[in-house]
Amino acid sequence: MSRAVGYRLVALGVCVVLLSGAFVLAGAGYPAPTSPGPDLAEPDVTPADLAGDHVETGGVVIATDPVIIEVTDGTTTQRLPVENAPDVAVGQDVIVDGTLTTDGTLAADRDRTVVREPWETTYMYAVSVLGALFVALRIADGWRFDPETVAFSPRDTPLHTRYLSEEEASG
Structure with a gap:
């Protein structure tokens, strides 16, 4: 192997290390954005414990009158009624941001609700x-x-x- 090939391999290795370092720096060098609140899709989070708190969660629409979404945390599934929801159809995915009421209903902030079709x-x-x-x-x-x-x-x-x-x- 010639000396030029060796230099190129070393230069390639240095570039790979620098690129990997840039990825780590981009992920760890900046503070994470503040979360709007707990996510109901996380394990060990129950809606009754969060009454009156600001929460964010996502799920699949299973009913439209009233809007009910199914939230899954990987092990358990819960049904969550949503008031003030935008126009949705059964089967759409939604990410809802709002306040959880004492009766377990999520009062959604329409401007911060994202609705997606399943095929997107x-x-x-x-x-x-x-x-x-x-x-x-x-x-x-x-x-x-x-x-x-x-x-x-x-x-x-x-x-x-x-x-x-x-x-x-x-x-």
């Missing part, structure tokens, strides 16, 4: 995966990796051009 998360991940595949194919098409020099270099002829030219010549 799947759509977000599908578009992200397609975008990542498109970028990976573009990189593989236009660049090649030389393991001897540990370097990327542009291809003289992109793969798609090479294969299209071969098909036209044989066809």
Whole structure:
């Protein structure tokens, strides 16, 4: 292995360490935003203990008149009536911010309530995966990796051009 390849490997290692350090700094170097209150989806939190407190929680709408959401903490499921809720339909996911009343109803702040359709998360991940595949194919098409020099270099002829030219010549 030549000296230049060794320097490139060391430089690559330093870059990976610096990038990892930047991720740690970004996650730990800044204070976490203040929470608006306890989340009813956390284990060991019961609505009766939080009467009159400001809370935030999320769940699936199971009824609309009155609005009732199903909140799950991973082990238990509870049903929570919501007053002053925005227009929702059964099956939608909601994140509700508001005050818990003494009768166990969540008085929602409409301006801070988020309503999502169940397919939106799947759509977000599908578009992200397609975008990542498109970028990976573009990189593989236009660049090649030389393991001897540990370097990327542009291809003289992109793969798609090479294969299209071969098909036209044989066809």
